[in-house]
Amino acid sequence: MPLVNTRVTPNHLTTVRLLIGLIGALCLARGGYGWVNLGALFIVISNFVDHTDGELARVSGKSSRIGHFYDLASDALVTVLLFGGLGYGVRVASVREWIGVGVSPFLLGCVAGIAVALIFFLRMRIEEMEGKAGTKQASLGGFETEDVLYLLPLVTLFSGVAPFLIAASIGAPLFAAWVVIDYRRVVRRSRPQPEAKQEASQIWVSR
Template identity: 30%
Template sequence: MVFYLMNENPSSPQTEPQIQTAVLLLPAKSDCYWQNLAEVPFLLRNTLTLQRAGIKKLMIWSENTDAFQQKLKQDPRMNLDVEWIVDNAIGLHDTHVMVLDGSTLLEKAEIVEAMTPSTQYQTDGFHFFPEVLKEKNLIKVIPPRESSRLINKEDFRVAEERLLKSVGLSNDSLMDRLITRFISRQLTRVLLKTSLTPNQITFLSLLIGLGSAWCFYQGTFFSGITGALLLLVSAWVDCTDGEIARLKFMETSWGARFDIYCDNIVHFSVFFSIGMGLFFATGNSLYILYGGLAVFGSLVAFMILSGSIMKKKQAAGQGKTSETNLTDQLANRDFIYFLLVMACIERLDIFILLTAVGSNIFAIYLMYKRNRWTQ
């Protein structure tokens, strides 16, 4: 899918700077370039993908430039320096340039890999390739993948399904992969069509989570089951905000922080409310203590982990993988499924006791690890 335009005497690949300029070739059939793909126009999606991969300057070669220029300029997500090529006038000079087929759906990982120059040459697969570019010193060619070419409605439908399946995080837990992401993707299909922003969806998740806490606070069997179910819904909606942010290129560091804070507010509220609900149901004040300890241990763990959680979440959203350690396994939210089971068998007392003990042991473990690192 990618061509490289380079000077006559390239130096060793180890010393080459990364390619930061791209030429996007748009074949003559232009009616599909502004067709929505997961609610982002096809051409804009490819352009934002190049931007996300690290491209700084983009030259677009199309026979119908007027149709797209203003639309791209007006989009607030666009930070690229965009130049439209007219009358074969292309000034590449000695700049390393990547040339891509704009009729195919581009992928960030492929672009990042292609930003390092190499020495292969192959020109098959392009439906449109100007003669003037053939005169340049093309030293590497990666032909377009036909499976990624979007021409008709069926191509767009298949591509959107692939995008929806790709929006999970690389550090998702076991239950996230088995259950949570499957359900959240169905919600994402619906919410994509709305004007709701990711942060608004995060706030909706917070409200549902607080509704869950209120149910647990009532201290009855049926309110406990309702609370556990609402907590599951809150988690599914919470996954949806990130999926929509990645699909619509709306990720922000503030949004990531807001999401993490809302998650923990919900968890703290649920733990406190379970303790209070059990106290109201039994009159045993120990449950207030258990609820308080669960909140305290979780809060200490969050204060220690918040920075690393933020970094890992942002890296995972960019497709970067990191080794899953014991801390990651203990800090995930798979406990919500265990909580539903405990609510159904009317043993929330076991859950809150385990959480009170486990969260504080986890907090002590984190403090121990932190002290070892600072020594």
């Protein structure tokens, strides 16, 4: 990797990713065909840069707990603002055309964004208990679930923001519910078993 022997750190790349993502979210919030397409482009670039900080940390040995948390927090913030920006920039009429009800697009974006924030938080907690293997995402042909954001330019290019937002407001909470169930399973598994507690107490008594 070209940046290995430079002063650039993974946190620098995370900051660049965060700034590009914020610009993208602001563009999406402006609404209008041109702005949302520009915003989608920034989001894709931000998502691409997101993969570079972890790679730099791995090959350079510059990984840290704070850096990892910063990366996760940046991921969550950009994704939440992405959906919030999409919702803010979409007209109510566009949503009504698809579901027949004049639901606030911003509300739909907030629902999706909050669900995503919950997913990131629970995944971080699971990782603390089981390591990265416990939060490994489903992948297909090397593509992970979060890589769906690379399709955002196609969504905006073909004026599919409203249906995408509706789908996200349904799919994200459902996925969050699945992560909650997985989190509860991990918590139960990490608790000491009654037999183990009893054996430990017997050992202390025998001493």
